[in-house]
Structures are given as structure tokens and as C-alpha cells.
Amino acid sequence: MxxxxxxxxxxxxxxxxxxxxxxxxxxxxxxxxxxxxxxxxxxxxxxxxxxxxxxxxxxxxxxxxxxxxxxxxxxxxxxxxxxxxxxxxxxxxxxxxxxxxxxxxxxxxxxxxxPRGLDLRQTMAIGTAGYTAMLSLMALERHGLEPGRGDVLVTGANGGVGSVAIMLLASRGYRVVASTGRPEERQHLESLGASEILPREPLSKPGRPLEETRWAAVIDSVGSHTLANACAQTQSDGLVAACGLAQGMDFPATVAPFILRGVSLLGINSVFRPHAERTEAWSRLAAELDLERLERxxxxxxxxxxxxxxxxxxxxxxxxxxxxxxxx
Missing domain, CATH: 3.90.180.10 (Medium-chain alcohol dehydrogenases, catalytic domain)
Structure with a gap:
């Protein structure tokens, strides 16, 4: 039993x-x-x-x-x-x-x-959330993202995907801006590697088709208005990895960021991935993730x-x- x-x-x-x-x-x-x-x-x-x-x-x-x-x-x-x-x-x-x-x-x-270098519990501390964060980073880097391109926005920063995304990006030298609905978690997010903390409210409300550009790239686990606003604020030829729907499945946006600024929206499917990609992701997680930060x-x-x-x-x-x- x-x-x-x-x-x-x-x-x-x-x-x-x-x-x-x-x-x-x-x-x-x-x-x-x-x-x-x-x-x-x-x-x-x-x-x-x-x-x-x-x-x-x-x-x-x-x-x-x-x-x-x-x-x-x-x-x-x-x-x-x-x-x-x-x-x-x-x-x-x-x-x-x-x-x-x-x-x-x-x-x-x-x-x-x-994966070599991880025990059973550590793999679950990473889990689908951390694996999804790594798939998002891999997709951004395949499309040319480098630390010198500019700030990277991470939405849902206190969640599982967001927390690991901050750690991974910071370890590779990116300047990370973390969006959260819990400003009291500022110190915690900074300890993970975030350089700047933003309140989530401006991103989570209906916005304009195009906003002032801020981000070289985005890892978004929230969806809905947050994803739409993140796209509207992404720099020309910038990249947005969409991997979650905590705010909603809807995408109330226009094509303006994509045809006027050349922004690329990259969908991240963590459920069905070929073994070669899975092995690469888990190998990189074992090598690049700060396990002491993960424990925190x-x-x-x-x-x-x-x-x-x-x-x-x-x-x-x-x-x-x-x-x-x-x-x-």
C-alpha cells in the first residue's frame, strides 16, 4: 500500500x-x-x-x-x-x-x-519551474541574447519560475529587473541576483500598444496584460519568452511591437521536449544554478x-x- x-x-x-x-x-x-x-x-x-x-x-x-x-x-x-x-x-x-x-x-x-551534481531533492527544488526558466533562457540565447544587450525583465519574480530565472540570468552576467506584487520581498529578490525591483501593478493593467522601450528581453510567467505590456516595452529586435499564465491565458495586445520594433515572442513548452534538449537543460541547471541561493x-x-x-x-x-x- x-x-x-x-x-x-x-x-x-x-x-x-x-x-x-x-x-x-x-x-x-x-x-x-x-x-x-x-x-x-x-x-x-x-x-x-x-x-x-x-x-x-x-x-x-x-x-x-x-x-x-x-x-x-x-x-x-x-x-x-x-x-x-x-x-x-x-x-x-x-x-x-x-x-x-x-x-x-x-x-x-x-x-x-x-543529473550529475544534483540529488533527488535538489532536482525537485528546481522542478518544472526551474526547468522552464532554463528553457526560457536557452531560447533567448539561441536568438542572440547576450548580457551586453540590456536589462532583462522577469515577471512573477517571487514564483518558482521567476526565482530561478533571476538566479540563472544573474549568474550569466545579465542585469535583471524583477517585477513582483510583494514589495516586502525586495531584499530576498536582490539576494537572488535582481538589480532592480518593480511593482507589478503598472504591468498588470491595460496599457498602450507601444510604450517607452526598456527591456532587451523578458521572461514572463504571468501572461495577460502583463505579457502585453512587457512586449510593448521591449526594445527593437528584443526577445520575449512566454512560459506561464498566472494572470490569465488571454493576450490583450496588438501586432505593433512585432511589426514596428521587430520584437520576437518565443513560446516555451516545457511539457513535451525532446530528450536532447532536456538533457542540455538539466546539465546546465546542474552546472550554472547556485544551489545555496536555490535553498534560500x-x-x-x-x-x-x-x-x-x-x-x-x-x-x-x-x-x-x-x-x-x-x-x-
Whole structure:
């Protein structure tokens, strides 16, 4: 038997998350069984647990878009019992049971070997949020971003993606401007590497099609008016990586920044990426991320606390990353 958070749907289509005790034969199909050690609580997980977003594709569902643990059983010769692995993306926690459980049965092609230099908990402190931040940085740099180009704006700076993005950018010599709705977190954001702190309100309100230019590049995890305003303030031939929707899925913008200033909007899909790109991203995270800074923005909770913590995450009251000890 093992513990898991299970989200079930009622006849009225409302959903409910409960901490449940399950038998191994309840696990969905797959060719590898993983004994999970750590997971995370992401924005998408919080939407799934609370039912406030259409994240779950089938019920019942074990949420958790990240997991790290040890292979317990494998029908694929590429993976052996005892191998330490992680999964992020591939639809786990949405269409296939995810990481907020002590056991998972998954498809072998979803597995990534534990990156050298990181332990299981550290990979989950990074998680999909940090992985997405690295994918965003890689996309910006593929399109020519260099530290000398100018300031880089990071929106949602206190969240998981934003926190890691600040650390990664600062470590590579970029001047980072952090936008946050919590000005009391100024000192914390500066400790991560932010050079300037902006209140989120001006960015989050409806703006004009073009504004005074400020940013060489943007990493945006917020969407909606924030993304539109960030584009409107981006320099000629600047770059904007869009990787989240905390404010909303809408994009109330015009084509003006793109056809009058040559701004490029880069969409970041962290769920389905080829293994070569995943390996590069995780290798760079292991090499470039300041683990001491990461620890300062990471909070451990137990599996039994994850349901209550989901509401706080959606309310924006959580700083950085929540790592879930599934055995607690």
C-alpha cells in the first residue's frame, strides 16, 4: 500500500482532492515502476488540486507534474532497479498519474537520469519551474541574447519560475529587473541576483500598444496584460519568452511591437521536449544554478500538507519553490 493525493470528480463535475491509501495494482499502465522520494507543488498542480483550472484530463487523477525517485521495477533494459531518475512534463499529473504519491508507474521514455551534481531533492527544488526558466533562457540565447544587450525583465519574480530565472540570468552576467506584487520581498529578490525591483501593478493593467522601450528581453510567467505590456516595452529586435499564465491565458495586445520594433515572442513548452534538449537543460541547471541561493527560495512540505498548500500557492502567498516529501 502507498499514500497518494487523489483528485476525484463528482456527478456535478466538481472535484475533490483527498489523501488516500492505495494498492499498487491501482497504478495506471506503464513499463517502469518508480519509488517516489520527492515531488513538488507547482501552479498547475495547485489548479488541479483545487479544481480552479481545467488541468486534469481524466479522473481519478494523482496530480504532480514532477517526480524524483528510484526505479523499483523495469521492463525496459535501459533502466535498472536502483537507477535514480526524474520526470517532469509528459502529461503526468494531467492525463497520467503523477508525482504526489509514494509510487508511480510510468512509460520508460519519460524518464531522465538524475543529473550529475544534483540529488533527488535538489532536482525537485528546481522542478518544472526551474526547468522552464532554463528553457526560457536557452531560447533567448539561441536568438542572440547576450548580457551586453540590456536589462532583462522577469515577471512573477517571487514564483518558482521567476526565482530561478533571476538566479540563472544573474549568474550569466545579465542585469535583471524583477517585477513582483510583494514589495516586502525586495531584499530576498536582490539576494537572488535582481538589480532592480518593480511593482507589478503598472504591468498588470491595460496599457498602450507601444510604450517607452526598456527591456532587451523578458521572461514572463504571468501572461495577460502583463505579457502585453512587457512586449510593448521591449526594445527593437528584443526577445520575449512566454512560459506561464498566472494572470490569465488571454493576450490583450496588438501586432505593433512585432511589426514596428521587430520584437520576437518565443513560446516555451516545457511539457513535451525532446530528450536532447532536456538533457542540455538539466546539465546546465546542474552546472550554472547556485544551489545555496536555490535553498534560500525552497520550502519543504509533507504530502499531507500539499492539499492545504495549494490554495496559498494560487493566492500568491508562496515564495519560491515548494518541495514535497512524499514519505511525510
Amino acid at each position: 502507498f499514500n497518494a493525493i487523489v483528485v476525484s470528480q463528482h456527478e456535478d463535475r466538481s472535484s475533490e482532492a483527498t489523501l488516500s491509501r492505495l494498492a499498487p495494482d491501482a497504478l495506471p499502465p506503464g513499463d517502469v515502476v518508480v519509488r517516489v522520494a520527492w515531488s513538488t507543488l507547482n501552479y498547475k498542480d495547485a489548479l488541479a488540486i483545487t479544481g480552479k483550472g481545467p488541468v486534469i484530463r481524466r479522473f481519478p487523477m494523482v496530480p504532480g507534474i514532477d517526480l524524483a525517485g528510484t526505479v523499483e521495477q523495469s521492463d525496459d533494459p535501459a533502466w535498472q532497479p536502483g537507477d535514480r531518475v526524474l520526470i517532469n512534463g509528459w502529461g503526468i499529473g494531467e492525463s497520467h498519474w503523477g508525482g504526489l504519491a509514494q509510487m508511480a508507474r510510468v512509460r520508460s521514455e519519460w524518464l531522465t537520469a538524475l 527560495t525552497t520550502t519543504d512540505i509533507g504530502l499531507s500538507q500539499a492539499i492545504d498548500a495549494a490554495s496559498g500557492l494560487l493566492a500568491g502567498s508562496v515564495r519560491g519553490r515548494l518541495v514535497v516529501d512524499v514519505n511525510r
